[in-house]
Amino acid sequence: xxxxxxxxxxxxxxxxxxxxxxxxxxxxxxxxxxxxxxxxxxxxxxxxxxxxxxxxxxxxxxxxxxxxxxxxxxxxxxxxxxxxxxxxxxxxxxxxxxxxxxxxxxxxxxxxxxxxxxxxxxxxxxxxxxxxxxxxxxxxxxxxxxxxxxxxxxxxxxxxxxxxxxxxxxxxxxxxxxxxxxxxxxxxxxxxxxxxxx
Amino acid sequence: xxxxxxxxxxxxxxxxxxxxxxxxxxxxxxxxxxxxxxxxxxxxxxxxxxxxxxxxxxxxxxxxxxxxxxxxxxxxxxxxxxxxxxxxxxxxxxxxxxxxxxxxxxxxxxxxxxxxxxxxxxxxxxxxxxxxxxxxxxxxxxxxxxxxxxxxxxxxxxxxxxxxxxxxxxxxxxxxxxxxxxxxxxxxxxxxxxxxxx
DNA sequence: GTCTATAGGACGATAGAC
DNA sequence: GTCTATCGTCCTATAGAC
Numbered sequence: 001x002x003x004x005x006x007x008x009x010x011x012x013x014x015x016x017x018x019x020x021x022x023x024x025x026x027x028x029x030x031x032x033x034x035x036x037x038x039x040x041x042x043x044x045x046x047x048x049x050x051x052x053x054x055x056x057x058x059x060x061x062x063x064x065x066x067x068x069x070x071x072x073x074x075x076x077x078x079x080x081x082x083x084x085x086x087x088x089x090x091x092x093x094x095x096x097x098x099x100x101x102x103x104x105x106x107x108x109x110x111x112x113x114x115x116x117x118x119x120x121x122x123x124x125x126x127x128x129x130x131x132x133x134x135x136x137x138x139x140x141x142x143x144x145x146x147x148x149x150x151x152x153x154x155x156x157x158x159x160x161x162x163x164x165x166x167x168x169x170x171x172x173x174x175x176x177x178x179x180x181x182x183x184x185x186x187x188x189x190x191x192x193x194x195x196x197x198x
Numbered sequence: 199x200x201x202x203x204x205x206x207x208x209x210x211x212x213x214x215x216x217x218x219x220x221x222x223x224x225x226x227x228x229x230x231x232x233x234x235x236x237x238x239x240x241x242x243x244x245x246x247x248x249x250x251x252x253x254x255x256x257x258x259x260x261x262x263x264x265x266x267x268x269x270x271x272x273x274x275x276x277x278x279x280x281x282x283x284x285x286x287x288x289x290x291x292x293x294x295x296x297x298x299x300x301x302x303x304x305x306x307x308x309x310x311x312x313x314x315x316x317x318x319x320x321x322x323x324x325x326x327x328x329x330x331x332x333x334x335x336x337x338x339x340x341x342x343x344x345x346x347x348x349x350x351x352x353x354x355x356x357x358x359x360x361x362x363x364x365x366x367x368x369x370x371x372x373x374x375x376x377x378x379x380x381x382x383x384x385x386x387x388x389x390x391x392x393x394x395x396x
Numbered sequence: 397g398t399c400t401a402t403a404g405g406a407c408g409a410t411a412g413a414c
Numbered sequence: 415g416t417c418t419a420t421c422g423t424c425c426t427a428t429a430g431a432c
Contacts, residue, residue, distance in 0.1 A: 004397080020310045022220035026426065036399055041427060043397090101309060108306035110365035111299060112218045117366040124367045152368070153376050153383075157351060160358030167308035168315040169322045170350070178351050181392070185351075188390060189383035202415080224408065234417055239409065241415090403428075414417075 005043050005053075008033045012054040017098040021051060021105040048115065055116060058102045059123035062089075063130075078137035083183055085134060086158055090165065090176050097166075104163050128152050135190075142190045150186045157182055203241050203251075206231045210252040215296040219249060219303040246313065253314065256300045257321040260287075261328075276335035281381055283332060284356055288363065288374050295364075302361050326350050333388075340388045348384045355380055 011033035015024050026047060030037045044050045076084070089100055110116040132151035136142065161179055164170040170178075209231035213222050224245060228235045242248045274282070287298055308314040329349035334340070359377055362368040368376075 002397095018310075020220070020306075022218070023310060025424085027424090037426085038400085038428075039398055047426070104306065104309065107361055107365055108218075108302065110367075111302065111361065112216075112221060114366070120365060121367045124362070149376060149379065152372075153355060153380055156358035156362055156368075156376070157355040158358070159361070160354035160356070163305055163309065163357070164322070164354055167305055167318060168312070169308075169319045170354075174350075178347060178354070181347065181387075182351055184392075185383045185387035189379075189386055192386060194379070194382075200415095223406085225406090235408085236410075236418085237416055245408065397432105399430100399432075401429085401431105404426090406423100406425080408421105408423085410421075411419085412417100413419105414415100 004035070004039075008035065008040060008043060008050075009054050009057045012050055013058060013098060013102055016054065016105055017101040021102075021109045024051070026050070051109075052115070052119075054102075055106045055119060058099060058106060059119065062099055062103060062123070063126060078134060079187070082131070082134040082138050083180065085131065086154060086179060086183065087176055089158060090162060090172060090179060092172055100162050101166055104159065104166060107159065124155070128155055131155055135186075139187060139190050146190060146194060150190060154179075154182060154186060200241075202233070202237075206233065206238060206241060206248075207252050207255045210248055211256060211296060211300055214252065214303055215299040219300075219307045222249075224248070249307075249314075250317075253300075253304050253317060256297060256304065257317065260297055260301060260321070261324060276332060277385070280329070280332040280336050281378065283329065284352060284377060284381065285374055287356060288360060288370060288377060290370055298360050299364055302357070302364060305357065322353070326353055329353055333384075337385060337388050344388060344392060348388060352377075352380060352384060 008029070012024065012029055015029050015032050019025075019028070024047075026037055026040055029050065030040055033040070040050065044053060089096060091097070106116060106120060110120045128148065128151045130151075131154060132144070132147040135147040135150050136144070139147070158179060161170065161175040165172055165175045206227070210222065210227055213227050213230050217223075217226070222245075224235055224238055227248065228238055231238075238248065242251060287294060289295070304314060304318060308318045326346065326349045329352060330342070330345040333345040333348055334342070337345075356377060359368065359373040363370055363373045
């Protein structure tokens, strides 16, 4: 991908985080990227093309920073890694907030735009799989289906808490605390036997 | 509220469920309600007014059917009532799906429209409180703050599962099963002592 | 590849009659 | 209260020069 395309996609991520998917105006994106409107159409054909590539970019970036939980902080136990991988997405850092907001928008938009559903389901599945892997290392006695179910719950809860935070119904601290406790509850539930093969 | 106003608000709920808050066009709403565009402006002043009253209506309707969990089915134990109150929102019945969709849209829109936040936070709080009350009856030994935390998690999870369902990342059956297990996990977590005063 | 300029349409909102 | 007709703006997308 050319530098320009990448610049525009990054700019689109910022605009979506600021205005939402359905608030994205091609003109505003052009201003944000410092290019003309028509250049955007040259590269992306139409508004849907912008969205498609941007949402792909967001999915990949989210993957990247959950899939590399501890480049700087290796040697942690699996429980800590799991907690960090999830709590990473509840932070007030600009890039994280941008990603969370844009991801939430992707999710909400897909309810009405079926063209986004496949990408979204794929990205969701890969994320759930990632978390299920961490759960497997945290609780090796559990079964894969049980880990998948726990991962689905924890990631869905994270999305729910995230949008409550971003929409002003919940403080960031509360959201983080609630998610931490949910991890405890899931692990206890697994240890209590719901993760064994039966 | 006059009949006409009510009709229009109901029509708006249907349009929002079909197109989203940001996909709602005043012209389409007029057609759906079988009235002229200008009549809508006569009653609601502007587009924001339509949204405000419609979202209020949605909040009230949601309240109504979670606050009356068992008119037809009384005498159930609290655990069943709790489960029913939550699972009620994961159904493929037209009105429920409409409400879930519109509620999700309200949530997603509030990320970018601060004018919706107060109403939303209020409605969320009242819902969480409702569920916390049911948790209290299910597990009387627990503390109120612990019930509030569990209720916040269960309702946030429900929102997360609901949007995954509506956006095609999760089947309805799976969503219902995952929520049911989450209730089990929360109750086990509470019984394990995290709900006691300490 | 990138720009300026603008066509063309959709949409929110209002005017004014009944 | 309700309608028909329409204004003005904003926005997507394209034409055409460089």
